[in-house]
Amino acid sequence: MDDRYAVQAEQLWFSYGSDDPILQDVSFSIPQGSIAAIIGPNGSGKTTLLKILLGFLFPQQGKVWILGKTPQQARGDVAYVSQRFSFDKSFPITVLEFLQLSHPQCAKEKIVQYLSHLKIAETLNMKLGSLSEGQLQRVLIERAMLGDPKILFLDEPAAGIDIGGEQPFYELVLHLHREHGSTVIMVSHELDVVANYAGLVLCLNRKLVCQGKPEQALSPETLRELYGKEVALYHHRDRS
Amino acid sequence: MMEILAMLQLPFMQRALIAGIALGLILPFLGVFVTLRRMSFFGDGIAHATLAGVAIGIVAGVSPFLTALGIGALFGAGVYLLERKTNLSSDAIIGVLFTGGLAIGIVLISLQTGYQPELLSFLFGSILSVGPQDLGIIVGFSAAIVLALLMLLRQLTLLALDKETAWLYGVRTEFLDFFFYVLLSVTIVLGVKLLGIILVSALLIIPPTIAKMLAPSFKTLIGGSVIAGEAFIVLGLMLSFLLDLPSGATIILVGVVAFLLVAMRQIVLRAPIR
Numbered sequence: 001m002d003d004r005y006a007v008q009a010e011q012l013w014f015s016y017g018s019d020d021p022i023l024q025d026v027s028f029s030i031p032q033g034s035i036a037a038i039i040g041p042n043g044s045g046k047t048t049l050l051k052i053l054l055g056f057l058f059p060q061q062g063k064v065w066i067l068g069k070t071p072q073q074a075r076g077d078v079a080y081v082s083q084r085f086s087f088d089k090s091f092p093i094t095v096l097e098f099l100q101l102s103h104p105q106c107a108k109e110k111i112v113q114y115l116s117h118l119k120i121a122e123t124l125n126m127k128l129g130s131l132s133e134g135q136l137q138r139v140l141i142e143r144a145m146l147g148d149p150k151i152l153f154l155d156e157p158a159a160g161i162d163i164g165g166e167q168p169f170y171e172l173v174l175h176l177h178r179e180h181g182s183t184v185i186m187v188s189h190e191l192d193v194v195a196n197y198a199g200l201v202l203c204l205n206r207k208l209v210c211q212g213k214p215e216q217a218l219s220p221e222t223l224r225e226l227y228g229k230e231v232a233l234y235h236h237r238d239r240s
Numbered sequence: 241m242m243e244i245l246a247m248l249q250l251p252f253m254q255r256a257l258i259a260g261i262a263l264g265l266i267l268p269f270l271g272v273f274v275t276l277r278r279m280s281f282f283g284d285g286i287a288h289a290t291l292a293g294v295a296i297g298i299v300a301g302v303s304p305f306l307t308a309l310g311i312g313a314l315f316g317a318g319v320y321l322l323e324r325k326t327n328l329s330s331d332a333i334i335g336v337l338f339t340g341g342l343a344i345g346i347v348l349i350s351l352q353t354g355y356q357p358e359l360l361s362f363l364f365g366s367i368l369s370v371g372p373q374d375l376g377i378i379v380g381f382s383a384a385i386v387l388a389l390l391m392l393l394r395q396l397t398l399l400a401l402d403k404e405t406a407w408l409y410g411v412r413t414e415f416l417d418f419f420f421y422v423l424l425s426v427t428i429v430l431g432v433k434l435l436g437i438i439l440v441s442a443l444l445i446i447p448p449t450i451a452k453m454l455a456p457s458f459k460t461l462i463g464g465s466v467i468a469g470e471a472f473i474v475l476g477l478m479l480s481f482l483l484d485l486p487s488g489a490t491i492i493l494v495g496v497v498a499f500l501l502v503a504m505r506q507i508v509l510r511a512p513i514r
Contacts, residue, residue, distance in 0.1 A: 017327075056404050075408050087401055091276055093458040101397055101458075102409055127456070143405075 005065070006032045006151050006183035007053055012062035014048055022048050023059070024207045030200060032067075032150075035177055035184040037198035039191065039217075041227050044205040046187040047083070050155055053185070054080055067150060074151075079144035083155040083187075085136065089129030095139055098128050103146045114142045118172065137169065145176055152176075154186035158193070166190070170197050191218060247481050255375045256367040256434060256487065260473035262382035263431050267440075268447035268469030269389055270427050272462055273420070275448045276400040282319065283441035285334035286425045289315045289341025290437055293429070294362045295348035304358060305374055309381075309429045315341060316425030320418050365436030365488025367480055378430050385427055388419075396420065397458070434473075436488035443469060446495035450502050468498065 007030040014023040022045040030036045038046050051057045053064055055071030066074035093101075099111050115121045118138045123131060131139065137157060144152055154173070158166045170193055177184045188194050194201055194214060201217035203209040203226045210222045247253050274283055293311030297304030315337055322333045349359060361369035370378070389396070398406035399416055407413045431440040451464030476491030483490070 051404075054404070054408070056407070076410065078408065080405060080408055082402075082404065085402065088276055088278070090452055091458075092452060092455045092461050093401075094456075097458045098401075101394060101401075102405070104394060 004032060005029045006034070006067060007036075007185065008065045009049075009053070010063045012049070012052060012059045012064070014045070014052060014057065014059045021060075022206055023052070026062070026204070026208050028202055028208060028211055030183065030185060032183050033181055034199045035174070035197055036186070036200040036202065037194040038185070038187045038202045038204055039189070039194055039226070040204040040209075046204055047155055049204060050153055050185070050187055054078065054153055076147075077150045078153060079147055079149035079151075080153045081137070081140045081144050081155065081157045083157075083159050085140055087128070091129060093128050094125050095123045095128060095131070096125060098139070099143055099146060102143050106146050111142075111146065114146060118142055134169070138172070141172065141176070145180065145182075148180060149182055151183045151185060154184065154188075156187055156189060158190070166193070173197070191223075194218065243482060244478065247478065252368055252370070253477075253481060255370045255372065256477055257474065259370045259375050259378045259434055260477050260491075261470060262379050263434060263443070264470035264473040265466055266382050266385045266389070266427050267431055267443040268451075268465035269386070269462060270424055271444035271448040271469075272451075272465050273396055273400050274424065274444050275452070276397075279330075279424075280441070280445050281331060281334055282421075282424065283428055283444045285319075285338035286312055286315055286428045287432060287437050287440045288338045290429050290432055291345030291362070292341040292348070293345075294359065294432075294437075295345040298352060298356065298358060299348050303373070304362065305377060305429075305433060308362070308432065309377075309426060311341070312425040312429035313422050316421040317418070320421040361436075362432055363437050364486045365432070365434050365439060365491075367434070367477060367487040369433050374433055378433070381426060381430055385423060388423065392416065392419075434487055435491060436486070439488040439492045442492045442495065443472070446492070446499055447472065450495075450499050453502050453506050468495075472498065 007028075009029075010027050012023050012026040013021050015021040022043075026045075026049065038049060040046050048057065052059050053066065053071060055075060064071055067077055095115070096108070096111060100106065100108075103111075112121065112124060115124055118141065120135050120138050123135055123139065128136070128139070141157070152173075157173070158169050173184060173186075174197055176182065186198075195218055198214055200211070201214050202211045203217055203222060205226055209226050210217050216222075248257075274280060290308045290312050293308030294304040296311065297307035300307070318337060319330070319333055322328060323330050326333075349356060358369075395406070395411045395416055398409055398411050399413055399420070403413050403417075428440055428444070431443060435443060447465040447468040448461065450468050451461050455461040455464050472491050472495040476494045477487055479485065479494065480487040480490040
């Protein structure tokens with residue numbers, strides 16, 4: 001183990017029950033302070049890998065170190081925004097109560113300041129169940145960032161956000177990453193997002209197919225190997 | 241008015257009211273988490289399975305209340321373990337244990353000869369059935385349960401909202417889940433003397449359901465649930481005494497009427513303008 005790395009995974013194997021292993025001999029390292037993306041087709045083990053890194057699941061074989069510690073020891077250093085935060089929408093909890101529940105020591109002023117920063121200051125006393133998907137994801141990002149985590153794990157965090165809202169959302173993540181110096185590790189289906197924001201890409205299809213910088217990892221050959229069909233990225237010159 | 245004052249002088253009514261107030265605190269309080277975690281069927285299942293504990297007590301000649309408490313806690317722990325160690329759904333496990341507990345109770349009671357008045361009071365609840373020893377058990381356990389709920393309020397809420405994130409925030413999720421199942425089981429059994437096996441779970445569900453429709457925040461949800469639970473119990477017990485009706489059913493009917501009124505208010509307020 002080496003604490004220069006946010007994450008080190010060594011020969012991970014994992015299967016659900018008697019099914020074929022969904023992770024097979026997966027090894028990689030993610031340096032601290034980077035933005036890493038895990039890509040791959042459905043059922044490739046992306047979310048399972050994330051859950052092992054977070055300590056929610058235990059690999060049958062292999063080892064994981066988070067900041068040089070076990071995932072269990074490192075849980076105070078990490079934050080997580082899941083793909084879907086499903087809860088009873090009729091449950092009357094306000095955004096302020098929800099955030100204070102997760103961070104009881106956090107001053108209200110800091111919560112308000114973060115909400116303003118995320119451009120959702122008006123939601124402070126609104127019920128969580130009444131928020132739009134975009135507002136809810138921002139609240140979840142705020143919940144994650146309020147604890148000043150060293151590593152932020154995101155599992156397809158923009159899944160519920162409409163098309164126009166995706167780019168501002170990832171700009172926000174990038175801004176938080178720069179401001180806090182947190183390592184960001186995200187699972188994503190959106191190759192354009194990965195190309196634009198990630199510094200390191202891990203291509204997973206039960207095995208680690210490739211890893212490297214986006215320009216290496218997102219080549220047509222690698223993508224064909226990963227997805228099993230013709231997939232390519234086209235860059236628009238006028239992209240703003 | 242005179243009748244109410246006379247009623248309050250009666251020792252059995254005083255015991256029923258004190259027990260009711262204690263139950264009105266813990267059942268709706270825990271009910272907030274039961275509704276949030278969509279565990280209504282668990283409450284029903286545990287209550288029915290309690291019949292096995294009652295029957296064991298009757299057959300063995302010991303306090304059926306105490307044996308029911310033990311069996312209730314055992315069923316709660318059993319559901320927890322089976323949910324985690326098998327691939328069965330929670331509904332299926334509770335369904336099997338619920339009917340199994342009932343079946344054990346019926347078989348054991350059928351072996352007894354003669355009329356079983358205690359059994360009927362457990363089934364339907366009775367204000368006459370809370371003896372001094374029962375009152376001590378109900379009040380003592382209720383005080384401990386309220387204390388535990390207040391101490392674990394944050395952890396229980398985080399767990400109910402999102403188990404994985406709760407773990408990241410330092411909650412010992414598996415232990416707390418187990419503790420919650422056992423706590424809930426014991427709480428339900430505490431309520432069967434007054435409310436009856438068949439109806440006790442309604443006091444877990446109705447107060448938080450009403451409060452959910454009115455409360456603007458989580459704090460008011462808990463406060464509102466407890467106030468509603470206490471109001472239903474006190475009013476229901478008084479009506480039960482004055483009209484000579486079974487206590488459990490009367491308390492629950494008061495709650496159902498309140499629910500219908502609040503639901504109608506919500507329907508009227510949300511009606512589209514044509």
